[in-house]
Amino acid sequence: xxxxxxxxxxxxxxxxxxxxxxxxxxxxxxxxxxxxxxxxxxxxxxxxxxxxxxxxxxxxxxxxxxxxxxxxxxxxxxxxxxxxxxxxxxxxxxxxxxxxxxxxxxxxxxxxxxxxxxxxxxxxxxxxxxxxxxxxxxxxxxxxxxxxxxxxxxxxxxxxxxxxxxxxxxxxxxxxxxxxxxxxxxxxxxxxxxxxxxxxxxxxxxxxxxxxxxxxxxxxxxxxxxxxxxxxxxxxxxxxxxxxxxxxxx
Amino acid sequence: xxxxxxxxxxxxxxxxxxxxxxxxxxxxxxxxxxxxxxxxxxxxxxxxxxxxxxxxxxxxxxxxxxxxxxxxxxxxxxxxxxxxxxxxxxxxxxxxxxxxxxxxxxxxxxxxxxxxxxxxxxxxxxxxxxxxxxxxxxxxxxxxxxxxxxxxxxxxxxxxxxxxxxxxxxxxxxxxxxxxxxxxxxxxxxxxxxxxxxxxxxxxxxxxxxxxxxxxxxxxxxxxxxxxxxxxxxxxxxxxxxxxxxxxxxxxxxxxxxxxxxxxxxxxxxxxxxxxxxxxxxxxxxxxxxxxxxxxxxxxxxxxxxxxxxxxxxxxxxxxxxxxxxxxxxxxxxxxxxxxxx
Amino acid sequence: xxxxxxxxxxxxxxxxxxxxxxxxxxxxxxxxxxxxxxxxxxxxxxxxxxxxxxxxxxxxxxxxxxxxxxxxxxxxxxxxxxxxxxxxxxxxxxxxxxxxxxxxxxxxxxxxxxxxxxxxxxxxxxxxxxxxxxxxxxxxxxxxxxxxxxxxxxxxxxxxxxxxxxxxxxxxxxxxxxxxxxxxxxxxxxxxxxxxxxxxxxxxxxxxxxxxxxxxxxxxxxxxxxxxxxxxxxxxxxxxxxxxxxxxxxxxxxxxxxxxxxxxxxxxxxxxxxxxxxxxxxxxxxxxxxxxxxxxxxxxxxxxxxxxxxxxxxxxxxxxxxxxxxxxxxxxxxxxxxxxxxxxxxxxx
Numbered sequence: 001x002x003x004x005x006x007x008x009x010x011x012x013x014x015x016x017x018x019x020x021x022x023x024x025x026x027x028x029x030x031x032x033x034x035x036x037x038x039x040x041x042x043x044x045x046x047x048x049x050x051x052x053x054x055x056x057x058x059x060x061x062x063x064x065x066x067x068x069x070x071x072x073x074x075x076x077x078x079x080x081x082x083x084x085x086x087x088x089x090x091x092x093x094x095x096x097x098x099x100x101x102x103x104x105x106x107x108x109x110x111x112x113x114x115x116x117x118x119x120x121x122x123x124x125x126x127x128x129x130x131x132x133x134x135x136x137x138x139x140x141x142x143x144x145x146x147x148x149x150x151x152x153x154x155x156x157x158x159x160x161x162x163x164x165x166x167x168x169x170x171x172x173x174x175x176x177x178x179x180x181x182x183x184x185x186x187x188x189x190x191x192x193x194x195x196x197x198x199x200x201x202x203x204x205x206x207x208x209x210x211x212x213x214x215x216x217x218x219x220x221x222x223x224x225x226x227x228x229x230x231x232x233x234x235x236x237x238x239x240x241x242x243x244x245x246x247x248x249x250x
Numbered sequence: 251x252x253x254x255x256x257x258x259x260x261x262x263x264x265x266x267x268x269x270x271x272x273x274x275x276x277x278x279x280x281x282x283x284x285x286x287x288x289x290x291x292x293x294x295x296x297x298x299x300x301x302x303x304x305x306x307x308x309x310x311x312x313x314x315x316x317x318x319x320x321x322x323x324x325x326x327x328x329x330x331x332x333x334x335x336x337x338x339x340x341x342x343x344x345x346x347x348x349x350x351x352x353x354x355x356x357x358x359x360x361x362x363x364x365x366x367x368x369x370x371x372x373x374x375x376x377x378x379x380x381x382x383x384x385x386x387x388x389x390x391x392x393x394x395x396x397x398x399x400x401x402x403x404x405x406x407x408x409x410x411x412x413x414x415x416x417x418x419x420x421x422x423x424x425x426x427x428x429x430x431x432x433x434x435x436x437x438x439x440x441x442x443x444x445x446x447x448x449x450x451x452x453x454x455x456x457x458x459x460x461x462x463x464x465x466x467x468x469x470x471x472x473x474x475x476x477x478x479x480x481x482x483x484x485x486x487x488x489x490x491x492x493x494x495x496x497x498x499x500x501x502x503x504x505x506x507x508x509x510x511x512x513x514x515x516x517x518x519x520x521x522x523x524x525x526x527x528x529x530x531x532x533x534x535x536x537x538x539x540x541x542x543x544x545x546x547x548x549x550x551x552x553x554x555x556x557x558x559x560x561x562x563x564x565x566x567x568x569x570x571x572x573x574x575x576x577x578x579x580x581x582x583x584x585x586x587x588x589x590x591x592x
Numbered sequence: 593x594x595x596x597x598x599x600x601x602x603x604x605x606x607x608x609x610x611x612x613x614x615x616x617x618x619x620x621x622x623x624x625x626x627x628x629x630x631x632x633x634x635x636x637x638x639x640x641x642x643x644x645x646x647x648x649x650x651x652x653x654x655x656x657x658x659x660x661x662x663x664x665x666x667x668x669x670x671x672x673x674x675x676x677x678x679x680x681x682x683x684x685x686x687x688x689x690x691x692x693x694x695x696x697x698x699x700x701x702x703x704x705x706x707x708x709x710x711x712x713x714x715x716x717x718x719x720x721x722x723x724x725x726x727x728x729x730x731x732x733x734x735x736x737x738x739x740x741x742x743x744x745x746x747x748x749x750x751x752x753x754x755x756x757x758x759x760x761x762x763x764x765x766x767x768x769x770x771x772x773x774x775x776x777x778x779x780x781x782x783x784x785x786x787x788x789x790x791x792x793x794x795x796x797x798x799x800x801x802x803x804x805x806x807x808x809x810x811x812x813x814x815x816x817x818x819x820x821x822x823x824x825x826x827x828x829x830x831x832x833x834x835x836x837x838x839x840x841x842x843x844x845x846x847x848x849x850x851x852x853x854x855x856x857x858x859x860x861x862x863x864x865x866x867x868x869x870x871x872x873x874x875x876x877x878x879x880x881x882x883x884x885x886x887x888x889x890x891x892x893x894x895x896x897x898x899x900x901x902x903x904x905x906x907x908x909x910x911x912x913x914x915x916x917x918x919x920x921x922x923x924x925x926x927x928x929x930x931x932x933x934x935x936x937x938x939x940x941x
Contacts, residue, residue: 081823081824081826082826085826091824093824095820095821096821097818097820097821097824097825098818098821099813099814099817099818099821099822099825099884100817100818100821100884101813101816101817101818101884101885102810102813102814102817102884106810106814110810110814110821110822110825110826110827111811111822111825111826111827112825112826113807113810115806115807119806119807120805120806121805121806121807121810123805306764307764309764309861310763310764310765310766310859312764313763313764313765337752337756457909458909459906460910464864465855465857465861465862466671466851466855466863466866469668469854469855470664470668470902470903470906471906473664473667473668474655474661474664474903474906474907475906477655477658477660477661477664477907478653478655478907491766491857491861494766494768494855494856494857495854495855495856495857497768497856498775498778498779498854498855498856501779502779517766518765518766519765519766519767519768519857522768522769523768523769526769587765589709590708590709590762590763590765590767591708591709591765591766591767591768591769592708592767592768592769
């Protein structure tokens, strides 16, 4: 992993007046915020508020009509997945983007396989790296050769996050990472998210789960109908205040 | 399920199919009225139209037959249209071609069927419309056929057997590579060979290889037959597609010089091998004559003349001695084909 | 109800692992044998079937187990193996190429026409032939990968078009008397092994390495499992898919050249209907028709099995119809066995 200096003085990601329209609908309306380094930022809001679209814009899957996206202080020009990854951003998609027919180790390196001379895969090297990664993150799977489709939902989520963890150098974007998981698996995933911050990375997580948001995040961004209506320091707010902001009472 | 992409793909396929299948032919535009005949032999040929449903325009044997047909039409000056099915072996497609001819009001139909039974309804339709039907090369199993113009495969295969029997001195093992037995042609060529061999050279043992007219099957079958019987003395083929592939097989086994090879059909590539001395004999169909006679008979029938119900255009035994004469007696296009093939 | 939920200090208290030693992911799984027992390889059914058929034939006829016959079988199945291996690349991406036999016919016809009728030097003829195969593959690949047309339809169209073009090109005339180099490829023996068989073996070996040990191979399988996952993970899906179709067509071209060398006859009717055998061979060899799994060795053993059945039936003198029936039955059996294998493996995992 090539070291990328995590700068403490510059926001990992910044959005400036970002707007995205789909036909007649304004999904994201002039949104501006920053994600500071070494922090977990939660993006909350009701259905249709625009949170997923924002996370897709940051992930480079969607191109905004107006506004700018800055990564590590530089304005992003192109949005192909390779560029996004080169800027150190990793994405954990809602459907995980894992190849079900391939095993754990292969998935961890999918698209970025280590090769030896002449292009032969360095299978033993990758397995070693994978084993180390999973043990560091305390993730358990029956075997590195197990096909991903045979893992439980929580295990798959953990692998997807482990992959992001391994490659991310600035930010990990997650969309509802624990929505379909049971209690124990949710806790496990939250551990992993905290580990990311320990490693100096930032996390942007879209979540419906306010308990989780308050457990993990440093900052909460509330969206409503495409607009960013409020930002809170998690420690300085309460779940009632956030809920009220989401629904628009306040 | 149906979206623009599938639609585009479907159009692409349809376009390909129609491009790949259409055979060239001088389009018969104007339809003619029924020919006015005052007496037999006093026919106005220019007013006659003949529709020829050919089975394929891209098989080398058929090219010669079709050439004969076209030349006859030109000689008589009749309105002539030669159309093939959209794809080789497409019986339904051929039926459509025939139906189109009938509705165009042709005065006579020449049909070279791709299938013995499937074209029967088309023949019956022609019968209802009072159009005489000439059947070429393969027998149509039903309907009223005015005349069947073809090689007598039984007789020709018998010629083949006699040639083999004589060449190997009346005894020994012989490999017979058969064509598809679901087809009259395949059956006749097999039965003609085996029955004649049994009758005239009973000491000859015939080892049969079954194929569906596929050259690869013929080669593999022959290889396996040689493996089981290394002492064969002759190989007879039911069609020349197999003759050509027999040569390399025998060469590889070191048997080409000692084994008597006799083909069937008279295809240009086999003739080339005969000229090169690698094949000993070919029972050649009179392909050009077949096509010519078929259209000639059709014209006669359209004019109301009575014609023979079964016309055997015969087969010739081609050997290195008479091959030059044979090629010369055929239209120059045969020499062109032989050159192209080798 | 408490109004705030205090934020936990990161790194404390939430670990699911108990104070004792938590379960860890096993290291490099012990031995290949252990992996085998958990899940026999894709081509297992084909190998097992081949052995059974071979044993049966040895009893049924003396002519089977002879060097001569066995080398014949290798030579006879070589072309099928080469085509089936090419098909493997495409099948892995959950695609299909129905046009392979037509491409083969086109290539063979072109080679015959150029080198026999027009008497081009053989290397030039071969180069032109391979170039045409490359173009066909590019067309297939672009239509499927770039324009997202269903592979089944595109290659079905190709099946009709390329054979028609081949026939049209030479007016249905088959050529014979191909250059020595070509017939050498088709007929020579090298140290007692027929050249076509060596070529087929080389093709399979190299392909197996590419599929199993390169990023391209991983990418192909990922695309077959989930193209969207592959794309988002950075696999160059478009490029890999096109390459798969190109490889398939190039191998079909090679197969055509070898076949024409063997038959010493080139024409548009070459290998009519063979595409179904090709796909059967791959399927029998455990290459999934739904994409994502399979290996060129599977294609190899599938072709051998089909070839042995045909050879056995020839030696026993049965009709061509019986061969067709037998191959069809074997195909269904093999796929059933393959499905059973996958289900068992799932239960044991």
